[in-house]
Amino acid sequence: MTISDSRPDAGDRAAARRPSRLFRNLPSKIAMLPLIFTAVVVFLGGTIWTVIYSFTKSGLLPRLSWAGLDQYERLWSSRKWIVSIENLAIYGFFSLIGTLVIGFTLAALLDRKIRGEAVFRSIFLYPFALSFIVTGLVWQWILNPELGLQNVVREMGWTGFSFDPLNNPDIVMFGLLIAGLWQGTGLIMCIMLAGLRGIDEDIWKAARVDGIGTVKTYIRVIIPMMRPVFVTSLVLIGAGIVKLYDLVVAQTSGGPGISSEVPAKYVMTAMFGGQNLGQGFAASTMMLVMVVIILIPWAYLEFGGKKHG
Amino acid sequence: MADVGILAATKAAEQPVTALLDSPRGPKPVRRFSRSNIIIYGTLFVVALYYALPLYVMIVTSLKGMPEIRVGNIFAPPLEVTFQPWVKAWQEACTGINCDGLSRGFWNSFQILIPSVILSVAIASVNGYALSMWKFRGSEVFFTLLMIGAFIPYQVMLYPIVIMLREAGLYGSLTGLVLVHVAFGMPINTLLFRNYFASIPEELFKAARVDGAGFWAIFFRIMLPMSLPIFVVALIIQVTGIWNDFLFGVTFTSSPERYPMTVQLNNIVNSVQGVKEYNVNMAATLLTGLVPLVIYFASGKLFVRGIAAGAVKG
Amino acid sequence: MTLLNPSVSIKNLDLSFGAVKVLQNLNLDIGDGEFLVLLGSSGCGKSTLLNVIAGLLEPTDGQIWIKGRNVTWAEPSERGIGMVFQSYALYPQMTVEGNLTFGLRNARVPKAEIAKRVARAAEILQIEPLLKRKPGALSGGQRQRVAIGRALVRDVEVFLFDEPLSNLDAKLRADLRVELKRLHNNLQNTMIYVTHDQVEAMTLADRIAIMKGGKIMQLGTPAEIYGKPQNLYVADFIGSPSMTFFDGTVEGDVIRIPDHDLPLGTYEFAQRPASVRPAIIGIRPEHVMTGDNLRSAPYKAEVIADLVEPMGSDTLVHCAFGGQTMRVRMDGQAQVRAGDRLMIGIDPGAASLFDKETEARL
Numbered sequence: 001m002t003i004s005d006s007r008p009d010a011g012d013r014a015a016a017r018r019p020s021r022l023f024r025n026l027p028s029k030i031a032m033l034p035l036i037f038t039a040v041v042v043f044l045g046g047t048i049w050t051v052i053y054s055f056t057k058s059g060l061l062p063r064l065s066w067a068g069l070d071q072y073e074r075l076w077s078s079r080k081w082i083v084s085i086e087n088l089a090i091y092g093f094f095s096l097i098g099t100l101v102i103g104f105t106l107a108a109l110l111d112r113k114i115r116g117e118a119v120f121r122s123i124f125l126y127p128f129a130l131s132f133i134v135t136g137l138v139w140q141w142i143l144n145p146e147l148g149l150q151n152v153v154r155e156m157g158w159t160g161f162s163f164d165p166l167n168n169p170d171i172v173m174f175g176l177l178i179a180g181l182w183q184g185t186g187l188i189m190c191i192m193l194a195g196l197r198g199i200d201e202d203i204w205k206a207a208r209v210d211g212i213g214t215v216k217t218y219i220r221v222i223i224p225m226m227r228p229v230f231v232t233s234l235v236l237i238g239a240g241i242v243k244l245y246d247l248v249v250a251q252t253s254g255g256p257g258i259s260s261e262v263p264a265k266y267v268m269t270a271m272f273g274g275q276n277l278g279q280g281f282a283a284s285t286m287m288l289v290m291v292v293i294i295l296i297p298w299a300y301l302e303f304g305g306k307k308h309g
Numbered sequence: 310m311a312d313v314g315i316l317a318a319t320k321a322a323e324q325p326v327t328a329l330l331d332s333p334r335g336p337k338p339v340r341r342f343s344r345s346n347i348i349i350y351g352t353l354f355v356v357a358l359y360y361a362l363p364l365y366v367m368i369v370t371s372l373k374g375m376p377e378i379r380v381g382n383i384f385a386p387p388l389e390v391t392f393q394p395w396v397k398a399w400q401e402a403c404t405g406i407n408c409d410g411l412s413r414g415f416w417n418s419f420q421i422l423i424p425s426v427i428l429s430v431a432i433a434s435v436n437g438y439a440l441s442m443w444k445f446r447g448s449e450v451f452f453t454l455l456m457i458g459a460f461i462p463y464q465v466m467l468y469p470i471v472i473m474l475r476e477a478g479l480y481g482s483l484t485g486l487v488l489v490h491v492a493f494g495m496p497i498n499t500l501l502f503r504n505y506f507a508s509i510p511e512e513l514f515k516a517a518r519v520d521g522a523g524f525w526a527i528f529f530r531i532m533l534p535m536s537l538p539i540f541v542v543a544l545i546i547q548v549t550g551i552w553n554d555f556l557f558g559v560t561f562t563s564s565p566e567r568y569p570m571t572v573q574l575n576n577i578v579n580s581v582q583g584v585k586e587y588n589v590n591m592a593a594t595l596l597t598g599l600v601p602l603v604i605y606f607a608s609g610k611l612f613v614r615g616i617a618a619g620a621v622k623g
Numbered sequence: 624m625t626l627l628n629p630s631v632s633i634k635n636l637d638l639s640f641g642a643v644k645v646l647q648n649l650n651l652d653i654g655d656g657e658f659l660v661l662l663g664s665s666g667c668g669k670s671t672l673l674n675v676i677a678g679l680l681e682p683t684d685g686q687i688w689i690k691g692r693n694v695t696w697a698e699p700s701e702r703g704i705g706m707v708f709q710s711y712a713l714y715p716q717m718t719v720e721g722n723l724t725f726g727l728r729n730a731r732v733p734k735a736e737i738a739k740r741v742a743r744a745a746e747i748l749q750i751e752p753l754l755k756r757k758p759g760a761l762s763g764g765q766r767q768r769v770a771i772g773r774a775l776v777r778d779v780e781v782f783l784f785d786e787p788l789s790n791l792d793a794k795l796r797a798d799l800r801v802e803l804k805r806l807h808n809n810l811q812n813t814m815i816y817v818t819h820d821q822v823e824a825m826t827l828a829d830r831i832a833i834m835k836g837g838k839i840m841q842l843g844t845p846a847e848i849y850g851k852p853q854n855l856y857v858a859d860f861i862g863s864p865s866m867t868f869f870d871g872t873v874e875g876d877v878i879r880i881p882d883h884d885l886p887l888g889t890y891e892f893a894q895r896p897a898s899v900r901p902a903i904i905g906i907r908p909e910h911v912m913t914g915d916n917l918r919s920a921p922y923k924a925e926v927i928a929d930l931v932e933p934m935g936s937d938t939l940v941h942c943a944f945g946g947q948t949m950r951v952r953m954d955g956q957a958q959v960r961a962g963d964r965l966m967i968g969i970d971p972g973a974a975s976l977f978d979k980e981t982e983a984r985l
Contacts, residue, residue, distance in 0.1 A: 017696060018695075018696055019696055021446075024445070025443055025445040027443070027523065027524035027525065028439040028443035028444075028445055028448070028524060029445060031435045031436070031438075031439050031524070032436060032439050032440075032448065032451065034432050034436070034491075034495075035432070035436045035451060035452070035455060035495060035499065036451050038455060038458075038492045038495050039451050039452075039454040039455040039458060040451070040454065041473075042458075042466060042469075042470065042473070042492050043454065043455065043457070043458030043461065043466065044454055044458070045469065046465070046466035046469035046470060047458075047461055047465050047466060049468075049469040050465050050466065050468060050469060051465075053468075062468070062472070102356075105352075106353075106356065109349055109352060109353055110353075112349055114349060114350070114353070120353055120357055122605075122606070122609075123357045123360050123361050124356070124357070124360050125605075125612075125613070126360070126364070126602065126605055126606070127360060127363070129549055129598075129601040129602055129604065129605035129612070130553070130598045130601060130602070131552070131553030131554075131555065131571050131597070131598070131601070132553070132555065133553075133555050133571045133574060133575050133597070134553075134571075134574070134594050134597055134598040137574070137575070137578050137590065137594045138363040138366065138367055138591075138594060139363065140578075141366065141367075141370065141383070141587060141590070141591065142362070142363060142366055142383065144383075144587075147378065147379070147382075147383060147587070148383055149383075151382060151383075152382045152383060152384060155382055182359070182360065182363065186360075190613055214345075239460055242462055243462055243463065245555075245556060246555040246556065246571075249555070249575060250555075250575050250578075250579070253579060264462065264464055267464040268464065268556075268560075271464075271467065271468055272560065277468065280464075280468065281468070283464075284462065284464040284465045284467075285465065287462040287464060287465065288461060288462060288465050291460055291461065291462060295460060510710050510712060512708040512709065512710045512711075512712035512785075513710075513712045513714070515674070515677070515679050515699075515706070515708065515712065516706065516708060516712035516713075516714075516773070517714070517725075518678075518679060518698075518699045518700070519677060519679075519699045519700060519704065519705070519706045519726070520700065520725050520726030520729055520773070521698070521699075521700030521701075521726050521729040521730050522700075522725070522726075522729050526729065530725075531714055534716040535715060535716060
């Protein structure tokens with residue numbers, strides 16, 4: 001018998017020597033070059049660059065003349081930025097609560113062995129396939145005071161009915177919220193439904209044997225068991241909220257006045273509209289800080305807990 | 310410290326979705342017309358109305374004439390069906406001085422979409438394959454970095470990218486925008502492929518190595534033929550994601566002639582000049598939403614799998 | 624034991640993942656045509672060692688030689704090995720024939736030669752009717768045959784098996800075990816076989832290497848391993864049910880265990896302790912004499928059966944002896960019930976004696 005596929009000479013010498021560390025697994029390293037470039041240069045490098053330039057006087061063009069914390073002081077004394085942050089807080093709070101409650105409730109209802117589950121599911125989820133631009137424009141139309149929902153209700157007889165969030169600075173964020181929830185709850189419902197289906201069916205049997213009611217079982221037994229699913233949902237919703245931009249542009253353009261401005265829009269205007277780069281860099285750095293504030297406790301819980309706990 | 314929690318989170322989110330959506334597992338069903346059953350179906354029906362209504366409103370509005378819209382109510386079906394608004398939205402709607410309709414944006418989006426999708430899926434699949442089967446010192450570090458990048462607000466990285474593209478002479482070009490899409494689509498798709506390839510038995514990979522297949526031979530001849538479903542999922546994520554993009558389109562295209570469909574749509578509907586033609590606006594909105602909607606209704610369960618993984622994009 | 628012309632030799636092999644040492648200064652020579660079994664519980668490093676031999680893992684230090692060639696850093700396909708995996712690892716989208724020929728096509732072996740080798744392998748393994756099928760359409764046993772065939776067509780000197788029968792049910796496992804033995808008798812190739820199943824190890828092996836914590840605890844023929852375990856670990860690991868161990872002290876020709884002084888007249892000492900020494904004696908259940916055999920027993924005692932497990936072919940009796948619960952294997956026909964009084968005999972000549980401190984055989 002022969003060793004069919006060995007190259008005795010070249011193979012022998014190569015085989016006896018430990019190959020250089022750099023060239024081991026070379027095709028893999030070459031194939032990963034785009035990833036390495038994206039991660040290191042674009043993501044990490046870009047972020048560091050922006051943070052550094054947020055401490056400069058950059059205006060029309062980026063330049064490295066230090067301004068200390070000037071850009072941040074200007075930012076936090078800007079009425080528009082303060083409104084943006086307040087808006088994001090309002091939107092974020094209600095969006096988080098609303099998405100979790102609606103998402104879980106829908107999932108729980110769908111999990112009750114109902115007929116037509118697939119139909120309901122695809123109705124709840126289809127908005128997620130649509131862009132924020134499309135979402136914003138549809139709801140802009142539905143919430144149109146002269147021709148939309150308000151008009152329909154008034155024609156039905158309630159002539160005093162008033163629902164015009166997009167032109168009312170006090171409640172404009174709720175106009176955005178209606179659209180935002182419409183677009184995003186389907187996803188959370190899907191994740192929650194998967195979480196519910198992942199729970200051992202014996203738990204339900206045990207609860208029934210113990211005589212615990214359905215609602216009580218959900219609240220006392222099921223929800224605590226779904227902690228990881230809730231954490232995942234929280235992170236997804238949170239990361240989405242900070243990026244809120246397209247929806248505002250399409251639905252309200254930040255109006256009326258500046259009453260529905262959001263941080264991401266502030267950044268875009270400063271960087272590409274106002275040629276006020278330093279402000280844009282400072283504001284986007286603040287956005288980064290917000291994300292870090294959201295992510296660090298979560299990373300600590302998920303990671304620290306699991307690895308060392 | 311190899312994995313970030315993100316991975317665990319998405320993995321937890323993705324796998325049960327596909328595996329478990331098949332069978333209802335809740336408590337035993339109640340009798341057909343009991344009170345709680347009426348409450349359940351009643352609630353679901355009302356909520357379904359809220360979700361379905363916008364699509365309905367878009368469709369009926371786009372089929373009405375302007376006079377009918379001014380006097381009627383938005384929920385009423387059209388008395389006289391007209392396709393004029395669709396034709397106008399496609400061929401004549403104006404953005405600024407250009408009045409050749411959304412078709413321009415559609416073709417722009419199409420030209421951006423095809424290379425972006427092909428390139429990003431190709432790169433992400435190779436990344437995922439290398440990360441799960443050909444790990445090298447540092448590969449996990451780069452991957453972790455990439456995944457953290459997925460959570461950084463895009464605004465933080467936009468300007469440096471503008472500079473990079475300008476230096477490379479690509480700012481404002483189609484190629485530049487494609488590269489941006491590829492870069493920002495990389496985390497989620499790489500994660501998707503990495504998790505998929507990691508679930509393939511390691512022994513298969515070992516057997517192929519004993520059989521003398523190298524990096525590319527194993528990828529093309531063993532792994533690719535096994536991973537068609539995951540490619541479809543990645544394709545769905547990328548097509549909907551890139552088609553729906555607004556931020557990159559508005560940042561990285563130089564002139565209104567090159568705007569993708571979403572940007573053009575927003576400009577048409579939110580233009581302040583002239584009389585608002587709501588029927589044309591709704592037809593235009595529907596046209597823009599058509600591609601992801603068709604993909605959604607055609608792909609069914611795979612879409613669910615895709616969004617659960619794609620959710621990281623936020 | 625050094626072989627003059629080893630087929631595979633492992634020299635001072637070390638492998639660590641970070642701070643964890645998986646293999647430690649391992650040396651092993653495997654003779655031409657030998658069937659060597661690496662046996663151990665999970666995590667002992669046996670599969671790791673096999674993967675290093677195959678070139679699927681890189682050693683931290685040391686060398687691997689196959690057929691007189693240093694292949695430590697060679698690609699798996701260039702080592703002249705074929706490998707069979709526990710999960711079969713057949714390429715699902717290729718036909719059986721495609722699976723068999725994939726490696727040969729990669730090595731650009733001429734078509735005629737490929738056809739010849741496939742025909743031969745298919746004939747040996749009797750899988751000719753399956754050649755056009757996909758792995759998904761095969762049973763577990765058929766899949767494992769194809770997996771063996773994939774190693775066979777490579778026409779190599781050394782076969783590596785990584786727990787190849789573990790995924791099969793008990794009956795099929797026994798059948799394939801016999802077939803593997805027959806295959807080895809016919810081909811006379813060197814085979815290195817990893818398993819945690821001692822029956823497979825005992826029945827298949829020319830020699831067994833028992834591993835623990837990345838080290839070889841004992842290397843020897845099945846008879847040596849079973850009859851003269853070199854240390855406490857091997858003694859405890861081999862044999863099912865395992866030996867019963869008694870703590871005691873060796874004093875000249877007697878070992879004192881609680882309540883009994885067992886004479887060691889017939890025991891072959893490897894090294895006789897010079898003075899009084901704490902020791903452990905291990906007695907296999909099947910070496911405890913009962914019934915007619917009692918007459919030749921150097922030491923007899925009466926015990927009370929405490930628990931009886933009839934297993935068909937034989938009966939296992941648990942009884943109190945020397946401060947332990949001793950297991951005694953009796954004939955399947957034996958009429959014993961819990962509570963019965965029983966005479967037993969012990970022959971220390973068949974027992975194993977270990978130093979209490981070093982756990983090495985005395």
